[in-house]
Amino acid sequence: MRLLILGAGPAGLAVAERLRELERLAGAGASACDIEMVSDEDHPPYSPPALADHFLTGRESTLFWKGRDALERLGVTHRRGQAVRAVHPGERRVTLADGTSLAYDSLVIATGSRLYAPLPGADLPGLCNFKSLTAARALVERVRRGEARRALVVGAGFIGVEVALVLRALGLAVTLVERDWVMSSTLEPETADLVRAALCARGIRVLDGQAAAAFEGAGHVEAVRLATGEPLTADLYGALMLKGADVRAYGMRLLDPGFGAGSMAFEALRGRGA
Ligand SMILES: Cc1cc2nc3c(=O)[nH]c(=O)nc-3n(C[C@H](O)[C@H](O)[C@H](O)COP(=O)(O)OP(=O)(O)OC[C@H]3O[C@@H](n4cnc5c(N)ncnc54)[C@H](O)[C@@H]3O)c2cc1C
Known part of the structure; x- marks a missing residue:
């Protein structure tokens, strides 16, 4: 056979x-x-x-x-x-x-499965992920070449948190944007507060309770627009919204x-x- x-x-x-x-x-x-x-x-x-x-x-x-x-x-x-x-x-x-x-x-x-970012602009070139060895290596090599100093990670599920920690350990200024609370699909708010505190203690800026509404840019991603209308910019953008990963x-x-x-x-x- x-x-x-x-x-x-x-x-x-x-x-x-x-x-x-x-x-x-x-x-x-x-x-x-x-x-x-x-x-x-x-x-x-x-x-x-x-x-x-x-x-x-x-x-x-x-x-x-x-x-x-x-x-x-x-x-x-x-x-x-x-x-x-x-x-x-x-x-x-x-x-x-x-x-x-x-x-x-x-x-x-x-x-x-693949990570799924159900937002306008999620198909813009330049949006990174950490889903595969190939994608993760490309992201880390960009950082090691000194092409990025500030990273913006959308989605604080366990992979988003993990990626934020890796990027911080590699020396980047990291902002983590999360619609609910940190690791909301797996942790109660009280436990999540401990994770949030640990992230902040490592210098990661956590914007929880802040929904990202769109990735924006002309030809490649240049900003994340929050639902409040506020734009956030960085040198490197990651979409790690695992909830809703599709086959x-x-x-x-x-x-x-x-x-x-x-x-x-x-x-x-x-x-x-x-
Ligand atoms: C950063 C990260 C951390 C994680 N941590 C944990 C954890 O701590 N605990 C846990 O339980 N899970 C964790 N996971 C999830 C876990 O990795 C997945 O559940 C697991 O890898 C699924 O295995 P799989 O073989 O089904 O799919 P995958 O590991 O995704 O493998 C699928 C393979 O198919 C290939 N492929 C896809 N499409 C095609 C095509 N058209 N043609 C040819 N090949 C194709 C892909 O390249 C890949 O090699 C993590 C995932 C990531 C990304």
């Missing part, structure tokens, strides 16, 4: 590991499945929760938590840096961005509406389809 896994994140890796484990339990007579994995990033599987630690300490052992050679050890062929553009379920194949067609017997879509099947087209009806993957693809 030929299994194709789209996405080399923790979920995609877990599928490959579990399958190999089941093959081992089935005994030596069982035929090994041919597994191929496709990811649009050019990295071995990594752990996003370890990104902040990696950029502050340079440590790789927690980032590549299963080892850089995890897929080789599992006998998985990894196509790196290749985005999947279309799934053709009727023909059991996918098309990559470069036009390559890959056939499969079974398909796993493990393409994760990241965007950019892929589903070419057979009968595919997997009722499954999450189908709903996600249909919701953002061609």
